[in-house]
Amino acid sequence: MVASARTAEADVSRRGFLRVSFAAASGLLVSLYLQPSPARIALGQEAAQGPPQPPKVFPPDAFVNIRPDGKIVIQVNRLEFGQGVHTGLPLVLADELDADWKNVVAELAPAADVYKDPLFGIQMVGGSGSIAHSFQQYRELGAKTRAMLVAAAADRWKTTPDKCRTEAGVVHGPSGQSATYAELASEAARKPVPVSVRLKSPAEFKLIGKRVKRIDSPAKCDGSLKFGLDLDVPGMKVAVVAHPPVFGARVKSVNDAEARRVEGVRDVFEIPLAKGSGVAVVADKFWPAKQARNLLKIEWDLAGVEAADTNELWIRYRELGRTPGTVAVSQGDASAIDKKATSDGIMAEYEFPYLAHSPMEPLNTTVRFDGDRAEVWAGSQFQTVDQMAVGEVLGLKPEQVTFHTEMAGGGFGRRAVADSHVQREAATIAKRLRGTPVKLVWTREDDVQGGYYRPMHLHRVEIAIGPDGMPAAWRHVIVGQSITADTPFASFTTKNGVDSTMTEGTADTEYAIPNFQVSVHHTKVNVPVLWWRSVGHTHSAFVMETLMDELALRARMDPFAYRRKLLKPDAKKTRRALDLLDQTTAAWRSKLPHGHALGVSCHQSFGTAVGCAVDVSIENKRPRIHRATVAVDCGLAVNPLSVESQFQAGLSFGLTQLMAKGAITLKNGRVEQRNFDGYVPPYIIDAPIAVDVHIAPSTEAPTGCGEPPVPVISPAVVNALSRLTGKRYRTLPLVSI
Amino acid sequence: MATYKLNVNGQQREVTVDPSTPLLWVLREDLKMTGTKFGCGISACGACTVHVGGIATRSCIVPVSHVGDRPIVTIEGIGQDAVGRAVQSAWVETDVVQCGYCQSGQIMAAVALLKATSKPTDQNIDESMGGNLCRCGTYPRIREAIKNAAMQLTKGAA
Numbered sequence: 018m019v020a021s022a023r024t025a026e027a028d029v030s031r032r033g034f035l036r037v038s039f040a041a042a043s044g045l046l047v048s049l050y051l052q053p054s055p056a057r058i059a060l061g062q063e064a065a066q067g068p069p070q071p072p073k074v075f076p077p078d079a080f081v082n083i084r085p086d087g088k089i090v091i092q093v094n095r096l097e098f099g100q101g102v103h104t105g106l107p108l109v110l111a112d113e114l115d116a117d118w119k120n121v122v123a124e125l126a127p128a129a130d131v132y133k134d135p136l137f138g139i140q141m142v143g144g145s146g147s148i149a150h151s152f153q154q155y156r157e158l159g160a161k162t163r164a165m166l167v168a169a170a171a172d173r174w175k176t177t178p179d180k181c182r183t184e185a186g187v188v189h190g191p192s193g194q195s196a197t198y199a200e201l202a203s204e205a206a207r208k209p210v211p212v213s214v215r216l217k218s219p220a221e222f223k224l225i226g227k228r229v230k231r232i233d234s235p236a237k238c239d240g241s242l243k244f245g246l247d248l249d250v251p252g253m254k255v256a257v258v259a260h261p262p263v264f265g266a267r268v269k270s271v272n273d274a275e276a277r278r279v280e281g282v283r284d285v286f287e288i289p290l291a292k293g294s295g296v297a298v299v300a301d302k303f304w305p306a307k308q309a310r311n312l313l314k315i316e317w318d319l320a321g322v323e324a325a326d327t328n329e330l331w332i333r334y335r336e337l338g339r340t341p342g343t344v345a346v347s348q349g350d351a352s353a354i355d356k357k358a359t360s361d362g363i364m365a366e367y368e369f370p371y372l373a374h375s376p377m378e379p380l381n382t383t384v385r386f387d388g389d390r391a392e393v394w395a396g397s398q399f400q401t402v403d404q405m406a407v408g409e410v411l412g413l414k415p416e417q418v419t420f421h422t423e424m425a426g427g428g429f430g431r432r433a434v435a436d437s438h439v440q441r442e443a444a445t446i447a448k449r450l451r452g453t454p455v456k457l458v459w460t461r462e463d464d465v466q467g468g469y470y471r472p473m474h475l476h477r478v479e480i481a482i483g484p485d486g487m488p489a490a491w492r493h494v495i496v497g498q499s500i501t502a503d504t505p506f507a508s509f510t511t512k513n514g515v516d517s518t519m520t521e522g523t524a525d526t527e528y529a530i531p532n533f534q535v536s537v538h539h540t541k542v543n544v545p546v547l548w549w550r551s552v553g554h555t556h557s558a559f560v561m562e563t564l565m566d567e568l569a570l571r572a573r574m575d576p577f578a579y580r581r582k583l584l585k586p587d588a589k590k591t592r593r594a595l596d597l598l599d600q601t602t603a604a605w606r607s608k609l610p611h612g613h614a615l616g617v618s619c620h621q622s623f624g625t626a627v628g629c630a631v632d633v634s635i636e637n638k639r640p641r642i643h644r645a646t647v648a649v650d651c652g653l654a655v656n657p658l659s660v661e662s663q664f665q666a667g668l669s670f671g672l673t674q675l676m677a678k679g680a681i682t683l684k685n686g687r688v689e690q691r692n693f694d695g696y697v698p699p700y701i702i703d704a705p706i707a708v709d710v711h712i713a714p715s716t717e718a719p720t721g722c723g724e725p726p727v728p729v730i731s732p733a734v735v736n737a738l739s740r741l742t743g744k745r746y747r748t749l750p751l752v753s754i
Numbered sequence: 755m756a757t758y759k760l761n762v763n764g765q766q767r768e769v770t771v772d773p774s775t776p777l778l779w780v781l782r783e784d785l786k787m788t789g790t791k792f793g794c795g796i797s798a799c800g801a802c803t804v805h806v807g808g809i810a811t812r813s814c815i816v817p818v819s820h821v822g823d824r825p826i827v828t829i830e831g832i833g834q835d836a837v838g839r840a841v842q843s844a845w846v847e848t849d850v851v852q853c854g855y856c857q858s859g860q861i862m863a864a865v866a867l868l869k870a871t872s873k874p875t876d877q878n879i880d881e882s883m884g885g886n887l888c889r890c891g892t893y894p895r896i897r898e899a900i901k902n903a904a905m906q907l908t909k910g911a912a
Contacts, residue, residue, distance in 0.1 A: 238861060244791075424854075670890065
């Protein structure tokens with residue numbers, strides 16, 4: 018722990034207080050402690066009330082550290098796994114601080130109370146909230162730190178702060194004096210933290226709103242950046258686990274004689290899993306561990322374990338879809354449909370398969386257990402939850418578990434798991450190895466077959482069309498597993514038996530439909546499910562936006578005009594995105610080559626409205642996306658370059674569900690795909706050749722951009738295909754056209 | 755166990771491992787060069803791409819015993835090469851990376867492409883980069899960065 022020479026504390030807001038300290042070795046350290054948020058998620062020990070306590074964490078316990086060498090080290094309070102927050106939040110703080118951007122160093126913060134999401138109340142990445150929730154927090158931190166540096170300079174020069182100005186890490190006085198932030202750090206630490214501080218006006222921004230390149234790029238282009246899987250802790254062993262072939266099955270017997278003969282294997286033992294049990298193999302290195310696992314002869318006990326089967330599930334889901342479920346929303350009288358002739362309507366049944374996230378970096382966690390404390394290294398979207406889980410397995414309090422956040426190679430929701438099954442697995446193995454650090458590695462096969470998928474869903478929609486071509490009545494039934502059932506998150510997401518993560522994008526549609534009902538059937542299936550980037554919107558936007566296209570065609574209306582007519586008057590952001598899309602595509606969509614078609618969609622998710630238009634032809638019996646244009650209203654674009662990146666690339670992630678082999682299926686409880694040969698995500702040939710992104714100018718609060726790219730692309734592409742072939746595509750994956 | 759002499763990024767290295775050990779794991783665990791990534795283990799994602807004897811190779815399926823005396827170049831060494839340097843710099847300038855995990859492999863594949871084809875068409879790019887998976891989906895910027903690197907290299911040569 019860095020010894021603090023002086024400490025000053027002051028209440029700065031109703032939310033928390035700043036703690037400032039100075040240590041000669043480290044410079045000025047600024048932390049902001051947050052009080053529990055009212056919206057916090059009930060997570061057992063998380064319910065502690067009372068005044069905020071300084072967190073018991075290892076150093077650095079600050080958000081900002083102005084070092085004597087002039088470097089400004091900024092702690093990022095959440096995981097970086099591609100979304101750009103490791104650049105985005107530091108640039109926000111640095112702008113208000115008037116720091117010199119080239120001196121800014123960003124670090125991923127360890128698990129600690131101080132780094133909890135200001136809205137969610139746990140340390141996490143989710144809900145596209147990284148910038149949306151911490152923008153104000155990081156601005157205030159920067160502005161307050163700057164104010165203290167200015168106050169210190171004013172004292173030094175016997176003047177007042179209002180006569181000083183700051184630029185690029187230097188305070189300038191009225192008579193030409195100047196001092197760097199590093200020179201002022203020790204004096205600034207003695208100043209009281211300002212209760213309130215003026216934030217910059219948008220005209221004063223130097224970094225916010227500008228196209229700022231990622232600061233982690235060089236290290237990701239020369240192989241020097243260490244991801245969790247790249248960790249090499251002295252004395253470390255590597256573990257792999259043989260998981261049951263059916264979720265929840267248990268080891269009946271294991272013959273490990275051959276496995277133990279592999280040179281470098283240190284131990285083989287049965288371990289309990291979040292569901293069922295497995296066999297862990299610990300070796301000096303990965304390769305012997307994996308070889309030994311292949312040689313295990315395990316007899317599994319499948320008694321009492323449901324053997325899920327996709328084909329049987331579809332039969333069950335189709336039957337359920339024909340009966341009304343628990344009502345999520347009901348306006349007017351949707352039963353008006355029953356009085357209409359079928360020629361005046363649409364009856365559509367959609368099927369969406371299980372999908373694996375399959376981030377490029379396979380799942381992994383490293384743990385060392387030392388009896389009275391433990392150390393964890395993990396690329397985690399849920400530091401608070403995972404830290405508690407490791408503590409639980411090892412009989413430690415969360416504060417006895419030092420939890421390092423490692424850079425992660427993608428995640429898309431897969432590193433935000435309520436049961437922390439990967440961390441529990443690693444901790445269970447580390448417990449036995451006491452004193453020896455162990456890195457648990459999931460192979461790609463473990464990942465593809467390991468569950469925690471985007472759930473299977475069936476949507477059944479009946480629409481009665483009015484004489485004006487607009488939907489007069491709409492009855493919508495959704496069948497699928499609840500992602501949050503049996504987790505602490507259910508109290509947050511589920512009301513009156515409806516998990517809103519399944520109905521988002523339908524029940525809260527921005528289209529004005531007079532007689533409208535959405536109901537759900539939440540099924541129980543022995544397949545673990547999880548949020549997959551953009552969650553319910555992955556399927557809801559597909560259903561809504563392909564139906565909009567079908568309705569527009571029937572009404573012989575332009576897809577833009579139809580949507581505009583049907584959008585609610587208060588759907589301002591979506592309307593703005595749609596208008597911007599209309600303007601920015603007018604030139605190219607009027608001269609599409611023969612054999613090409615236009616596909617359009619628009620959808621709001623996580624507060625961000627997106628319009629998407631694609632130019633598609635059919636090549637080798639697959640859609641070829643020659644061009645995609647995206648129009649976005651995300652409030653203030655904090656880093657427009659990053660927003661553009663998220664949309665350009667996020668479209669490809671969304672295309673996963675259109676791939677011919679973009680599905681996880683089960684037979685007799687066993688997952689039928691093993692690796693990227695059976696479950697095939699999009700490669701470069703499947704992605705749009707070029708994507709242009711247009712951001713609606715806005716001074717409104719920033720909203721998320723991590724997930725909103727995903728929902729719009731697959732309906733837009735399928736709408737184009739329908740125009741080319743005259744067919745409707747309601748069953749995913751898109752096996753054939 | 756057997757001992758192998760490998761030429762990695764111009765340096766002679768010696769390792770003693772099981773002959774079946776893929777080159778990927780020798781690089782990562784024995785030589786502690788973790789820039790080359792493990793993604794799938796079946797040559798389906800390209801994250802482990804290195805150059806062996808100048809050819810872009812999936813190191814996850816090449817047993818170390820098959821490498822012989824062919825020189826190996828990894829992401830850690832590709833910057834010593836003019837094309838490698840141009841590609842790395844185009845990647846940074848074009849702000850290609852997101853999570854970054856696949857990018858070592860993408861860069862190694864792009865360097866191999868540009869060494870064979872100085873002005874690649876979209877079709878050349880589709881073919882050469884066709885086996886390199888990026889779950890973030892940075893493909894449009896990868897395409898742009900390859901073209902930017904090609905332009906820089908042509909300018910430099912002129």
